[in-house]
Amino acid sequence: MHRRQFVQHAAALAALPLASRLAAPLGAQKRPLVVNGDRLNGWLAQFDRIGRTPTGINRVAYSAADLAGRAFTRELFAQSGLQLRLDTAGNMLARVPGTDPKRAPILIGSHVDSVTDGGNYDGPVGSFAAIEVARSLAEQKVRLRHPLEVVVWQNEEGGTIGSKIAVGLLTPADLEKVARSGKTVREGIGIIGGDVSRLQEAVRTPGDIAGYIELHIEQGGLLEKASRQIGVVEGIVGLRWFEITVTGFANHAGATPMDQRQDAMLAAAKFTVAVNEAIRKEPGRQVATVGRVNVLPNTTNVIPGQVVLTVDLRDLEQSKIDRFTRTFEQIAREIGAETRTTFAFNQLVNSTPALSDARIMGVVEQSAMALGLSHQRMPSGAGHDAQEVAHIAPMGMIFVPSVGGISHSPKEFSRATDITNGANVLLNAVIAADAALP
Incomplete structure (x- = not known):
């Protein structure tokens, strides 16, 4: 010893x-x-x-x-x-x-x-x-x-x-x-x-x-x-759960040119990646998870018109939870503008x-x-x-x-x-x- x-x-x-x-x-x-x-x-x-x-x-x-x-x-x-x-x-x-x-x-x-x-x-x-x-x-x-x-x-x-x-x-x-x-x-x-x-x-x-x-x-x-x-x-850790609805426009998968689409699934995928990158970019023990994704109409030959997904955000500092909430909302606005979709946040759980x-x-x-x-x-x-x-x-x-x-x-x-x-x-x-x- x-x-x-x-x-x-x-x-x-x-x-x-x-x-x-x-x-x-x-x-x-x-x-x-x-x-x-x-x-x-x-x-x-x-x-x-x-x-x-x-x-x-x-x-x-x-x-x-x-x-x-x-x-x-x-x-x-x-x-x-x-x-x-x-x-x-x-x-x-x-x-x-x-x-x-x-x-x-x-x-x-x-x-x-x-x-x-x-x-x-x-x-x-x-x-x-x-x-x-x-x-x-x-x-x-x-x-x-x-x-x-x-x-x-x-x-x-x-x-x-x-x-x-x-x-x-x-x-x-x-x-x-x-x-x-x-x-x-x-x-x-x-x-x-x-x-x-x-x-x-x-x-x-x-x-x-x-x-x-x-x-x-x-x-x-x-x-x-x-x-x-x-x-x-x-x-x-405190946790904050969001249910986020991404709204685009459902349309024919074969007849709609790529530059004319309002693809809710594409927007949701970009958002999922961006959330992961934002959390990993900053040193610390904070975590965020996109855990559930529901797609509408969920059909092979239709561009998704709506996606509902959840985000689970956790950290031991309340100020960090608040700050990442604002970051996610800003990411959603930017992706929405890029993909011609809208993001609506609904807070499900908020524990300090x-x-x-x-x-x-x-x-x-x-x-x-x-x-x-x-x-x-x-x-x-x-x-x-x-x-x-x-x-x-x-x-x-x-x-x-x-x-x-x-x-x-x-x-x-x-x-x-x-x-x-x-x-x-x-x-x-x-x-x-x-x-x-x-």
Whole structure:
């Protein structure tokens, strides 16, 4: 070990027991605590059978497989000595009292629903690790000053529905949205045991939560590429979705000379290339994707008269999202003039970036160092429940590597060692946050 690495490691080992003494006044911990990794990974292996189909994991919200997954999770709460309660939104919660009842709880957790034909790690890793952390603290007789609350949010993949309700951001229109199971959110809340008429009872306000920490698979390949074991999430990117309608003039493909056409498809293609070039031209982590294209009349021998396409724009800086929005609009005007077509922008989604709390990033880094784990700071390019909780409380996230950078796929995989590492960082970050958070 190099001298600098030794000094950093020794400093981290010295710092973490201080937090442990504050959390566990009955006896200071001389080294970082660890979870039962075999138990945690055993739960995940068992869970893989629920919703497993030939095309991947299908535990979409409010489906029979989702209900089976929630039943399995409920059993894990019981096995771990945690008293489960269901809030009116259908979120699963359990609280471990702290030594100071006046303190707001530290919240940890994730979700267990999946996308269509997804994998077994997106969500369950963080949910089951949170249960394991609470169980490990009890088994090792460590009691925090803050209460510790474990949460499993409902319908994260359908738009962070459970956490949106918890922070008071769900709209009446959201209740009528149809989940991948074919059920509306309104119907689904009733199916999982919630009560739509009493959703306000599930809402939390600023001050109700001391801090939120979520463990998750990275869903990208940055950690693997850098050979790092832990990602310290700086924030969750904001995103802006557009539906753009390009209007030209449908005409005969054989009888219309090339210089007389108003080809909407040509304009859309030029726009797609130009968006990609604009994003790549500027240094940074911004991304933009043209993801869906519908062509009318979509016939072999007719010049396309209309194209509807979508753009997904994401970055950790709101000012950059705003600036690229203006850039795309200017590109559309120029291409429209060149091709004699028109572009109409309709904004579908607009979420602002959610930045991680500096104190929580600090305790995550401190915990990784104390455990001898390599780490790096990084943004989250995907959305998470943490971005909703950030509206009312300090939040942070811990990433572990996804093999091949694959997620939302049957090939999604994270190694058992990496999952255990992440849970150990979560455990010690909770202990340190107990001292760091007010």
